[in-house]
Amino acid sequence: MIRFEQVSKRYDGGHEALSGLSFHIEKGELAFLTGRSGAGKSTLLKLITAIEKPSSGSVRVDGALLKNYNRQDIALYRRKLGIIHQDHQLMMNHTVFDNVAQPLLITGEKPNDMKRRVHAALDKVGLLSKASFRPIQLSGGEQQRVGIARAVVKRPILILADEPTGNLDPALSQDIMTLFEQFNDLGTTVLIASHDLGLIARLNYRVLSLSDGKLMDSPFAAGGE
Numbered sequence: 467m468i469r470f471e472q473v474s475k476r477y478d479g480g481h482e483a484l485s486g487l488s489f490h491i492e493k494g495e496l497a498f499l500t501g502r503s504g505a506g507k508s509t510l511l512k513l514i515t516a517i518e519k520p521s522s523g524s525v526r527v528d529g530a531l532l533k534n535y536n537r538q539d540i541a542l543y544r545r546k547l548g549i550i551h552q553d554h555q556l557m558m559n560h561t562v563f564d565n566v567a568q569p570l571l572i573t574g575e576k577p578n579d580m581k582r583r584v585h586a587a588l589d590k591v592g593l594l595s596k597a598s599f600r601p602i603q604l605s606g607g608e609q610q611r612v613g614i615a616r617a618v619v620k621r622p623i624l625i626l627a628d629e630p631t632g633n634l635d636p637a638l639s640q641d642i643m644t645l646f647e648q649f650n651d652l653g654t655t656v657l658i659a660s661h662d663l664g665l666i667a668r669l670n671y672r673v674l675s676l677s678d679g680k681l682m683d684s685p686f687a688a689g690g691e
């Protein structure tokens with residue numbers, strides 16, 4: 467699903483944020499991306515979402531080489547991704563329903579279909595009863611779950627989460643991870659950037675470990691198949 471081949475990223479005027487990365491995350495896999503602050507986790511995710519381009523090497527997602535995409539292709543491609551941010555980036559003046567419906571507005575979904583899909587996504591994250599609330603009326607963990615519902619409502623082929631449990635206590639973090647596992651059980655590929663090593667260690671998934679822009683030497687860092 468995600469294939470990096472000899473990918474390096476050097477920001478203008480900066481040092482090399484990523485150096486010679488090669489790995490493959492298979493369709494249907496759940497994997498963690500870890501590393502200290504500044505190790506390059508966000509940069510790696512930005513290459514997958516095509517916010518940034520590699521300085522060298524190739525990034526393929528779902529079989530397509532991202533550097534061949536034009537602007538319109540990128541917009542269509544991003545609709546297939548479910549992106550979850552640490553600070554969830556919810557619209558605070560809108561209801562939970564409207565926040566989750568937002569990605570469906572640009573796809574021209576019919577109102578009835580939209581309602582059905584938003585309700586299904588909220589049901590999955592346990593927040594159907596709070597559809598008419600505003601984010602401010604919810605706890606931090608609930609707000610994060612709204613962000614997850616918004617990411618999954620368009621049935622993404624790939625979920626990318628950047629520190630999704632960053633501000634949450636251990637019990638809530640576990641709940642969020644359980645949600646990701648449930649989406650993964652349904653076949654969605656999931657990549658989670660996290661520095662919560664305790665949480666990662668308790669779960670038995672592959673870990674891509676970045677240190678100073680390089681993948682650490684480990685059996686799973688060798689490049690997939």
Ligand SMILES: Nc1ncnc2c1ncn2[C@@H]1O[C@H](COP(=O)(O)OP(=O)(O)OP(=O)(O)O)[C@@H](O)[C@H]1O
Binds near residue numbers: 477507
């Ligand atoms: N737009 C940019 N321009 C220049 N340098 C950048 C830019 N974005 C990131 N960097 C640098 O690239 C390196 C990797 O940053 P990145 O944000 O990918 O790390 P990270 O592992 O996600 O860190 P954190 O956990 O703190 O978010 C850092 O040295 C950072 O300063």
